[in-house]
Amino acid sequence: MAEIIEISNLTAIIIVAFKSLILLISGFLCGAISERLAVRNSLKFIISARNWNFAVKLLVSALVVAYFESSSSRKLYDDEFALSNILGGGGFIDEKSAVDLESLSKFIARLLIFTFATRFGSALQAIGLTGGKLNNFREKSMNSALSDLNIQSCLLITLLLMKLRYCMWEKYSVTVVC
Amino acid sequence: MSQLFAEGEKETFEIIDVDAIAHDVLDPLKMGQDSAYKKLVQTFGEEILNIPKTDDTEVNEKFPTIDRAKLGAIIFADRSKRNVLNGITHPLIIKIMIKAIVSQTFRVRSWKNKKTLVCVDIPLLFEGGIPMRSLFALKITVCCSPKLQLERLQQRNPDLSLKQCKDRIASQIAVETKMSMSDLVIRNDASLDDLTTEVRSIRRDIFMRVKAWNVGVDQLILCACVIIISNVVMKCMS
Numbered sequence: 001m002a003e004i005i006e007i008s009n010l011t012a013i014i015i016v017a018f019k020s021l022i023l024l025i026s027g028f029l030c031g032a033i034s035e036r037l038a039v040r041n042s043l044k045f046i047i048s049a050r051n052w053n054f055a056v057k058l059l060v061s062a063l064v065v066a067y068f069e070s071s072s073s074r075k076l077y078d079d080e081f082a083l084s085n086i087l088g089g090g091g092f093i094d095e096k097s098a099v100d101l102e103s104l105s106k107f108i109a110r111l112l113i114f115t116f117a118t119r120f121g122s123a124l125q126a127i128g129l130t131g132g133k134l135n136n137f138r139e140k141s142m143n144s145a146l147s148d149l150n151i152q153s154c155l156l157i158t159l160l161l162m163k164l165r166y167c168m169w170e171k172y173s174v175t176v177v178c
Numbered sequence: 179m180s181q182l183f184a185e186g187e188k189e190t191f192e193i194i195d196v197d198a199i200a201h202d203v204l205d206p207l208k209m210g211q212d213s214a215y216k217k218l219v220q221t222f223g224e225e226i227l228n229i230p231k232t233d234d235t236e237v238n239e240k241f242p243t244i245d246r247a248k249l250g251a252i253i254f255a256d257r258s259k260r261n262v263l264n265g266i267t268h269p270l271i272i273k274i275m276i277k278a279i280v281s282q283t284f285r286v287r288s289w290k291n292k293k294t295l296v297c298v299d300i301p302l303l304f305e306g307g308i309p310m311r312s313l314f315a316l317k318i319t320v321c322c323s324p325k326l327q328l329e330r331l332q333q334r335n336p337d338l339s340l341k342q343c344k345d346r347i348a349s350q351i352a353v354e355t356k357m358s359m360s361d362l363v364i365r366n367d368a369s370l371d372d373l374t375t376e377v378r379s380i381r382r383d384i385f386m387r388v389k390a391w392n393v394g395v396d397q398l399i400l401c402a403c404v405i406i407i408s409n410v411v412m413k414c415m416s
Contacts, residue, residue, distance in 0.1 A: 030395070031394075031395055031396065034395050035315060035388075035395070036315055038387075038390070039315055039316055039361075039387040039388050040361070040387075041387070048386075049383070049386045049387045049390065050386055050390040050391060053387065053388075053390035053391070054390055054391050054393060057393060057394070057395045057398055058398060060395055060398075061395050061398035061399045061401075061402055062402065064395075064399055065399060065402040065403060065406065069406065092406075092410045093410060093413055093414065098414070099410055099411075099414055104407070104410065107403075107406075108403065108407075111399065111400075111403050114399070115396045115399050115400055115403075116396075118394075118395050118396045118399065119394065119396040122394050122395050122396060123283050123284065124279065124280070124283055124313075125283075125295070125296075125315040125388055126194075126279050126283070126295075126296045126297065126298050126313060126314050126315065127191070127295055127296070127297040127298065127314060127315065127316050127317075127318065127384060127388075128297075128298050128300055128303045128311075128313070128314035128316070128317045128318065129297055129298065129299045129300065129303075129318045129320065130299075130300055130301060130302075130303035130304065130317070130318070130319055130320070130356065130360075131301065131319070131320045131321065131322075131327075131366075
């Protein structure tokens with residue numbers, strides 16, 4: 001259970017702004033990384049490039065939504081973790097079968113900020129073209145590029161940012177009343 | 179090569195030529211504040227400048243242009259000087275290139291032309307290290323035999339001596355290393371027809387991988403969000 005600490009309005013605004021910034025950065029990285037994973041088909045003998053691309057994006061979006069749903073919903077966060085409620089919207093309905101509007105609006109706001117940044121990240125997909133001389137030609141497997149360190153390090157940063165945001169949520173649960 | 183990529187009926191590439199940017203960066207009239215002109219003249223001296231042949235051009239009096247051949251002769255003979263030049267020009271080139279990538283990407287998207295991708299023709303893609311490589315979703319290396327590469331370089335730069343051409347080739351990363359770091363490899367030592375066929379097949383492959391079903395992560399997230407909200411409404415109503 002998160003400890004409730006009284007904080008000033010200015011501190012609350014700073015925390016909300018900081019959380020939004022982290023959301024924007026992690027959204028941008030999530031968009032860029034998922035697009036880079038989607039163009040590298042690791043199972044090219046089983047699945048076509050198009051379907052792989054769609055599957056990766058579908059998985060990433062499902063994980064993102066599930067994460068935001070579980071972190072926004074008070075019910076899922078405070079009580080036992082009910083997996084069946086995730087992606088079903090069950091976390092936003094309280095014991096009296098009424099919609100928990102605060103949690104739902106929090107979920108929508110977070111997701112919109114995240115999606116806005118994801119759009120930018122996924123749009124920047126330039127193709128690099130370079131040249132060179134050839135001594136011993138050998139076929140290059142497309143999949144070996146997946147082991148590129150860039151992707152792993154970016155993924156790690158995104159996960160750390162999301163974890164940081166989650167920890168902050170746990171410590172400083174802020175509700176700004178206008 | 180970039181011309182072959184740019185050509186296309188349904189699917190096209192918007193080409194950004196970094197070599198042209200590297201040329202423009204030396205010209206203060208083209209790049210203004212982004213030009214490396216002043217710093218280069220301060221560092222390498224006025225010996226790298228072109229002496230104006232005519233007296234009537236006011237521009238030449240103000241800015242005698244940088245002689246690329248003279249500058250090339252200095253930097254390809256001395257590795258430390260090459261590093262100094264790279265330290266001056268590379269940040270500017272990268273800045274202009276990133277600006278071009280962002281503006282082209284969003285211009286392409288704003289025109290709702292979903293069948294267009296931004297392709298950057300960049301000679302030192304792998305020499306730029308991890309930050310440079312991570313800018314690109316897919317990396318393509320075009321390679322040929324060393325003999326052919328030397329011939330082509332001499333054809334493109336007839337003012338360069340054989341030694342200068344060899345120095346320039348030697349200053350790049352070995353192609354085997356480039357190939358191991360790239361996603362696609364194109365061989366460019368056969369006829370033009372063969373190259374055209376190969377480029378066409380690679381273009382199709384790239385569009386298949388990058389565009390796929392034309393669905394983005396952002397769209398899927400929003401779809402899932404709508405489904406969840408409608409589920410909540412349905413559950414409350416029932």
